[in-house]
Amino acid sequence: MYFGAHVRSGGGVWHAIENGLEIGAEAIQFFAGSPRTWKPMRYKEQDAEQFRALRADSPIRFVVIHTIYLINLATENEDFYEKSVTALCGALRAADQLGADAIVTHIGSHQGAGFAAGLERVQLALRRALADSEGSPVKLLLENTAGAGGTMGVDFLELGQIIDAAGGDPRLGICVDTAHIYESGADLRTREGIDQVLRELDDGCGPDRLAMLHLNDSKTPLGSNRDRHENIGDGDLGEAAFRLLVNEPAFRDLPGILEVPGLDGKGPDKENLDRLRALVD
Numbered sequence: 407m408y409f410g411a412h413v414r415s416g417g418g419v420w421h422a423i424e425n426g427l428e429i430g431a432e433a434i435q436f437f438a439g440s441p442r443t444w445k446p447m448r449y450k451e452q453d454a455e456q457f458r459a460l461r462a463d464s465p466i467r468f469v470v471i472h473t474i475y476l477i478n479l480a481t482e483n484e485d486f487y488e489k490s491v492t493a494l495c496g497a498l499r500a501a502d503q504l505g506a507d508a509i510v511t512h513i514g515s516h517q518g519a520g521f522a523a524g525l526e527r528v529q530l531a532l533r534r535a536l537a538d539s540e541g542s543p544v545k546l547l548l549e550n551t552a553g554a555g556g557t558m559g560v561d562f563l564e565l566g567q568i569i570d571a572a573g574g575d576p577r578l579g580i581c582v583d584t585a586h587i588y589e590s591g592a593d594l595r596t597r598e599g600i601d602q603v604l605r606e607l608d609d610g611c612g613p614d615r616l617a618m619l620h621l622n623d624s625k626t627p628l629g630s631n632r633d634r635h636e637n638i639g640d641g642d643l644g645e646a647a648f649r650l651l652v653n654e655p656a657f658r659d660l661p662g663i664l665e666v667p668g669l670d671g672k673g674p675d676k677e678n679l680d681r682l683r684a685l686v687d
Contacts, residue, residue, distance in 0.1 A: 410435065
């Protein structure tokens, strides 16, 4: 596994590369604009060119855009749904313009309508986004959830059902957030727990769909269904879980990206990356 972090991209998208390099990241994730507004991000071509040139000259191996927090691909509110699909399409276009490898998105909540109703909405949204970006190599990654409030994609079975319902396009993949999967009930602190997760991955959507990990410790206990991230080794998962994760052969070639608060509270930092690297055998 190689390691990276969610970084800031304000003041010019190329700063995401610089901010990643400053903390020793080999992979970066960032928002294409404000994560809490619907305003789409359209990069000037000269900015996109500068980003691509900086990346080509750097050791950054993987670039992913995180979609905005507002997206809900399972909602039955038509206005909100259409805005969500538009935002998803916009993120794919931005990623393609920058030469990014992927986007990652939260799927959203069925808000009490049930998984089957949510699945129908989600699969249609994914099909529309993939069609809108036809010919692009950018992957569309679905992130697992901690399991609160009817959220979609709480386990590999649900993620596999969503991918299958959307047609199984090869560009569809998944991102596993270690805090979320722990908070949803998967114990990553033991070898047996990791092996169980890998079996569920095989049975649910297949290991080839796994494209990246979000490496986050958890402030809340196993099965809490509450999404709260903590710095590596300082949370309920603890150092033992991350030692197992970073040395797991199934994850050897994948990027592991931090979304932790940071020791100074300003977001992922070199100290957390150093903690991960110190655990590699």
